[in-house]
Amino acid sequence: MIETMASAAAPAARPQDTVVRREIKQRRDWAKWGLAVYFALFLFVLYIPMVLMAILSFQGSTGQLTFPFRGPFSIDWWRTLWDTNLFNTIADDVSASGRQSLWLALVAGVLVALFGFSLSMAFRRRWRLKGDVLAFYILMLALMTPAFLVGLGNQLLWRYMGETPSLWYTALGANVIWGIPFSFLVMLAVWNRYDRHVEEAARDLGADGPTTFREVTLPLVWTGIFGSFLFGFTLAWNDFDRTILLQNGYQAQPLPVLIGTWPQSRPILPNLYALGAGTTAVTLALIFVVLIAVTLRLRVRGAPVRRVEEEFGEEVGGSLDVAGTAELTKK
Numbered sequence: 189m190i191e192t193m194a195s196a197a198a199p200a201a202r203p204q205d206t207v208v209r210r211e212i213k214q215r216r217d218w219a220k221w222g223l224a225v226y227f228a229l230f231l232f233v234l235y236i237p238m239v240l241m242a243i244l245s246f247q248g249s250t251g252q253l254t255f256p257f258r259g260p261f262s263i264d265w266w267r268t269l270w271d272t273n274l275f276n277t278i279a280d281d282v283s284a285s286g287r288q289s290l291w292l293a294l295v296a297g298v299l300v301a302l303f304g305f306s307l308s309m310a311f312r313r314r315w316r317l318k319g320d321v322l323a324f325y326i327l328m329l330a331l332m333t334p335a336f337l338v339g340l341g342n343q344l345l346w347r348y349m350g351e352t353p354s355l356w357y358t359a360l361g362a363n364v365i366w367g368i369p370f371s372f373l374v375m376l377a378v379w380n381r382y383d384r385h386v387e388e389a390a391r392d393l394g395a396d397g398p399t400t401f402r403e404v405t406l407p408l409v410w411t412g413i414f415g416s417f418l419f420g421f422t423l424a425w426n427d428f429d430r431t432i433l434l435q436n437g438y439q440a441q442p443l444p445v446l447i448g449t450w451p452q453s454r455p456i457l458p459n460l461y462a463l464g465a466g467t468t469a470v471t472l473a474l475i476f477v478v479l480i481a482v483t484l485r486l487r488v489r490g491a492p493v494r495r496v497e498e499e500f501g502e503e504v505g506g507s508l509d510v511a512g513t514a515e516l517t518k519k
């Protein structure tokens with residue numbers, strides 16, 4: 189009887205409960221593959237000239253500017269960049285131009301970061317000024333104007349004023365003007381995600397204006413300031429269009445001007461390839477050093493902090509004797 193009732197209570201198989209499984213054909217994402225191929229082609233076109241220059245710079249003494257590669261494998265063309273005792277050496281010119289470009293780019297980077305940061309402070313919501321839209325487009329005018337026209341306009345202005353162009357006055361000023369819009373846009377992006385309530389909290393805790401700016405504001409926006417400096421440094425380091433129009437010819441030429449005027453001043457040899465590959469390698473090395481430093485700093489900041497909690501009997505480097513502490517408490 190019980191078995192009959194159990195068999196009657198058992199659920200009966202229903203055809204509508206049958207699970208129908210169908211094979212779904214996986215479709216390839218052709219858009220993703222197309223974009224990947226386009227990106228790879230873009231990198232190839234971008235970097236293959238540098239790679240070819242680097243390869244041709246290791247030719248022997250009979251090396252030429254085109255393939256085939258003429259051996260044996262040698263670093264003689266690289267040695268002409270620093271060894272003054274070799275034939276066809278360019279060590280003196282490279283040394284003078286390198287120092288000139290480095291100092292010019294450093295000064296331009298500092299000025300661009302300073303002006304971009306100062307101008308962006310005026311566009312914060314707290315100090316919003318009237319006519320800010322017009323001022324914004326005036327700042328962007330230097331970004332939208334072609335580089336050659338910026339250099340030509342500065343040259344005509346200084347000539348009208350009766351001043352002789354100089355690398356540290358006219359060329360530096362043109363590079364700073366060119367870099368300020370980039371720095372300004374970087375700082376605007378930083379201020380848009382900046383929470384000004386932290387400044388109010390600092391002032392509520394008794395900090396004055398300079399202390400709040402130095403210990404609260406600057407640590408939070410230093411990445412934008414550093415990015416502005418990199419923009420100014422890179423633009424001045426690679427500039428040719430403006431600098432060549434705003435120098436007097438009596439000073440040491442920056443590296444871009446030296447390389448750009450190379451065909452008019454000396455024969456083109458594989459040491460030019462060595463110079464180009466060397467400057468590219470140094471730039472990439474500096475970028476990797478900066479990335480490694482930033483990564484290490486983020487890891488240090490993200491490391492867990494060990495605190496001393498004596499009330500729970502815990503201590504850094506060991507533990508307290510809980511039993512002994514309890515006995516002392518009883519006494």
